[in-house]
Amino acid sequence: MTPITHxxxxxxxLLDGAFAAIRHRPRTLLSIVAVIVLPFAFLEGYLSRxxxxxxxxxxxxxxxxxxxxxxxxxxxxxxxxxxxxxxQIAIVGVPVSRVIGGWLxxxxxxxxEALWYLVRRGWVVLVACVLNHVAQAIGFILLVFxxxxxxxxxxxxxxxxxxxxxxxxxxxxxxxxxxVRRRFGSVFAVVALTGIVGYGVSNAVELLPGVVSLIxxxxxxxxxxxxxAMLSSLVLMPFTSxxxxxxxxxxxxxxxGLDIETRLRNATRETDGRF
Numbered sequence: 210m211t212p213i214t215h216x217x218x219x220x221x222x223l224l225d226g227a228f229a230a231i232r233h234r235p236r237t238l239l240s241i242v243a244v245i246v247l248p249f250a251f252l253e254g255y256l257s258r259x260x261x262x263x264x265x266x267x268x269x270x271x272x273x274x275x276x277x278x279x280x281x282x283x284x285x286x287x288x289x290x291x292x293x294x295x296x297q298i299a300i301v302g303v304p305v306s307r308v309i310g311g312w313l314x315x316x317x318x319x320x321x322e323a324l325w326y327l328v329r330r331g332w333v334v335l336v337a338c339v340l341n342h343v344a345q346a347i348g349f350i351l352l353v354f355x356x357x358x359x360x361x362x363x364x365x366x367x368x369x370x371x372x373x374x375x376x377x378x379x380x381x382x383x384x385x386x387x388x389v390r391r392r393f394g395s396v397f398a399v400v401a402l403t404g405i406v407g408y409g410v411s412n413a414v415e416l417l418p419g420v421v422s423l424i425x426x427x428x429x430x431x432x433x434x435x436x437x438a439m440l441s442s443l444v445l446m447p448f449t450s451x452x453x454x455x456x457x458x459x460x461x462x463x464x465x466g467l468d469i470e471t472r473l474r475n476a477t478r479e480t481d482g483r484f
Contacts, residue, residue: 212455213312217463220398224406227451230309238447240320241304245327246442249297254435297442298449299338302367303327305450306457310372313458313471330370337366337378361396362386367450368457388457391464399456403449414441 212229231238304323311318327334341363348355365385369376376384389396415437461467 216468217459220395223455224452226455227448230451231447237320241323242301242443242446245301246297249293250435250439253438299367300334301446302450303334303371306368306371306454309454333370333378337381362389364400365457368454388460392460399452403452407445410444411441
């Protein structure tokens, strides 16, 4: 039995459904995430070498000027790391949503098929991601709240790209906007709760490696930072992407009757198979 219920669910059950999705096909979902986040984790660790100029805390205590000399490189590396984090969230969401959405039709999507779909639709994902964050940046310049609203309104873009393959990047963003407007409160709750879970997991996984790297110096400990980032992503990405995929389906169940449509289509298919 798959975690897809073919009907609307409360917010808490959507989050529980994301964990159920991981338990249902752990190898498939974790393999997809691992293939995508491994290069991102390596880059994040490598770019972290600029923190404190690669020096450890002992070196900084001996020579405080190291902080000033390393500030420019560290800020640039931190900005790139943030951009990489934003990109991988959008990218991972597509194949994970593809796998989960397939269960609605009784289809099992394998790792290779899901990743190949991502490759074919990669340009849509990247363009939509850029447009999304440009819009968020404009909203942030105007006021903080418009940026948050834009983030929420575009939060279903990856599931849209995964499960409505006829949409281009602008259409996918517009489709997400329309869906979220119908259930804005639920979307806010799911995003907030997944963010809280993500914050706790990231701190738990990355705290010790981060402290060790600061003590011995990031120029020597950056592989440890990469491993921590990889482990954090392996735990977080399937859960977050799964929750957003289930939320996308839930909104369509509630507002478009997708559950009824799917049951009728599946019943027709079964009937045709008997004759």
